Amino acid sequence: MSNKKKFTTNKGIPVPNDQASITTGKGSNYTMLGDSHLTEKLAHFGRERIPERVVHAKGTGAYGYFEVTNDLSKYTRAKFLSEVGKKTEVFIRFSTVGGERGSADAKRDPRGTAMKYYTEEGNYDLVGNNTPIFFIRDAIKFPDFIHTQKRNPKNNLSDADMFWDFMSLTPESIHQATFLFTDRGTPQNYRHMDLFGSHSFMWYNEKNEYVWVKYHFKTAQGIQNLTNDEAIKMCGENPDHATEDLFNAIEEGNYPEWNVYVQIMTPEEAEKYEFDPFDVTKVWFHGDYPLIPLGKLVLNKNPENFFAEVEQVAFAPSNFVPGIGPSPDRLLQGRLFSYEDTQRHRLGPNHHQIPINRAKNAEVNTYQRDGPMTVTDNGGSGPNYYPNSFDGPEVDETVTPPTIELKAEINRHPRPVEDVDFFQTGELWRRVLSDEDKDHLVYNIVAHLGNAQERIQYRQCALFYKAEPEYGTRVAEGIGLDISKVKNLSEMTQEERVEATKK
């Protein structure tokens, strides 16, 4: 007898032959509908695809752990952060944003960095990017923004007009657009980049005293990027280069690491800060809020099965554990709804029961029952309603988060674009970027914006000019625009600029 496992149908029935359908005779012949092994196989194959993620469709994942290296438990009651040396299992998925499931890893795009911490108080998800900021600051703009990053509805092609039309009509995007067109927009791979929580979050302790925090994960491998030309070449030569790089590094025992830090701001400081600290288009200056060490993240195990683990993993920024919560960042507030909502469509309402999404290190005791694909014991014979007097699970009032007092004015409050929205981009140009970085930034933008309509080029260059005249001038020169016209446009209000550059 062979030691090999027996080949069965998906009901476990042994299969006698998998090379020939049941037919009415030898040679060309009619196939029997009663060949249930054949029909099961074809029917299952026809249902192999699930909807790809509406954004971040191309990605890869790995397991690892987070270890606390500095005790900040006076700020947060989260148990996984309670003491130095404490380790928590993590699953991470890296991704690009705009491309489809088979698109190239080297495309210019932010990189998604979604993490699931399997803590003893349930799963905590930190769903960030490799950028500390974002293009927009109100969730209502997100679907439109993403449409412009995808394909033209008529010809199904990427479209520089859509891309820059939206950016130039949405000036708060300038900081992130600038970041994206530096070489950090084309990282060498997923190991050689920093990761960020991007938004500000609440941390609160046992006494319900709270602070605001931002997370930073600094790569221990060092930052390395591709130039624009290298990235374009890589897209053709190896569309999966970053997927391959991460997998091979982990297979070889070359485990990637990140040192994790937080910036911490008190509620009193937040009220007085020079700009809205919850606006995700801005960074908190490190001079004001230095990076405080928290821990390290190590990735040390590849998934066994890509579909089961990476494709089916579901992260949601709304998954907080006691001690951590959201801030009043308008973009984050919209995200609190969107992820679980799309996952109910992408994976089904019981997606939390898929092994990769289960709370591995905490008990799940819910009164929710039934629904498609229920694969747990479904609460067994326990009560399925609350309150009950049959010893069902009880709430724990000690994990109530702090009360936030508000004086509200409920309405749609537009956020006008102000000079402060251009200041940090100017500082990036003046203080952070090297001469070589600036050369690459200008080259990268010219290569892309050069494909848009001229009136859109003018509108966008005026924004670069407003952030820093040298920046706007160099991009405009690279495209061949009239600099005095760019300067004029930069001095207008956004409404006047839009009027002056309309079709």
Ligand code: HEM
């Ligand atoms: C994925 C919505 C902003 C990072 C997704 C998905 C949706 C979504 C619907 C697909 C989730 C899935 O199918 O499982 C939104 C909305 C946003 C927003 C509505 C703004 C209002 C952001 C921001 C970041 C971010 C600011 C980073 C700071 C990610 C990442 C993923 C993702 C990393 C991939 C998760 C994975 O690997 O499965 N987003 N997003 N998103 N988003 Fe966002």
